[in-house]
Amino acid sequence: MIFPKFFETERLLLRQPEMEDALRIYDRYASDPKVTKYLNWLTHNSVKKTEVYLERMIEKNRDNRGQSYVIEPLDSSIGLVGMIAMHYPNNFEIKFGYVLMSEKWGQGIISEALIALVKWALAQDHIYRLSAMCDAENRGSARVLEKAGFENEGLMRKSDICPNLSSVPRDHLLFSKVK
Numbered sequence: 001m002i003f004p005k006f007f008e009t010e011r012l013l014l015r016q017p018e019m020e021d022a023l024r025i026y027d028r029y030a031s032d033p034k035v036t037k038y039l040n041w042l043t044h045n046s047v048k049k050t051e052v053y054l055e056r057m058i059e060k061n062r063d064n065r066g067q068s069y070v071i072e073p074l075d076s077s078i079g080l081v082g083m084i085a086m087h088y089p090n091n092f093e094i095k096f097g098y099v100l101m102s103e104k105w106g107q108g109i110i111s112e113a114l115i116a117l118v119k120w121a122l123a124q125d126h127i128y129r130l131s132a133m134c135d136a137e138n139r140g141s142a143r144v145l146e147k148a149g150f151e152n153e154g155l156m157r158k159s160d161i162c163p164n165l166s167s168v169p170r171d172h173l174l175f176s177k178v179k
């Protein structure tokens with residue numbers, strides 16, 4: 001699958017990450033426990049952790065096993081504020097994930113980014129299913145998915161671990177959009 005190198009929406013540039021982004025990713029959200037609460041990776045306690053995480057991501061991007069994009073507002077020089085990813089687990093489905101620095105929550109940023117990727121993904125002939133999972137208590141993430149036209153397929157009990165909350169698996173909601 002060939003993924004676009006970037007997307008531009010009304011307010012945002014989505015571009016491929018580079019190793020030079022590590023410090024900003026670390027400072028702006030990867031080290032913030034408020035942001036990582038419901039994610040499936042531990043809050044980064046050093047920029048080295050962010051570098052390793054970024055290295056893996058860039059390798060995955062290069063192999064076209066999916067594509068992660070850094071999110072940058074177009075109207076300022078603030079630089080990256082978050083990230084959105086398309087994972088490609090089989091040849092008919094794309095799975096989504098996203099994260100945003102907490103100062104930028106509630107401005108419609110992730111909804112705008114996700115809607116652009118969803119439009120592109122559904123225009124690919126061989127893609128029939130888009131999906132995403134979120135912790136059952138992550139109201140913000142569930143709402144973003146609803147706004148992008150995803151439907152709740154149900155509750156997957158004890159289906160994933162949020163290591164920043166507990167080592168015990170937690171209930172997650174499964175959302176999809178199909179054609």
Ligand SMILES: CC(C)(COP(=O)(O)OP(=O)(O)OC[C@H]1O[C@@H](n2cnc3c(N)ncnc32)[C@H](O)[C@@H]1OP(=O)(O)O)[C@@H](O)C(=O)NCCC(=O)NCCS
Pocket residue numbers: 034035036038039098099100101104105106107108109110111112133134135138139140141143144147
């Ligand atoms: C969840 C998250 C991605 C939302 O991003 P965002 O850019 O703030 O979301 P938007 O501004 O596009 O909001 C979309 C909708 O969700 C609602 N929403 C956002 N955060 C919310 C929250 N914490 N609780 C309830 N609703 C919330 C908004 O009000 C909006 O709905 P509305 O238009 O009906 O008012 C962001 O809070 C985040 O990065 N959280 C931490 C990482 C994370 O949990 N990622 C998802 C893992 S599955």
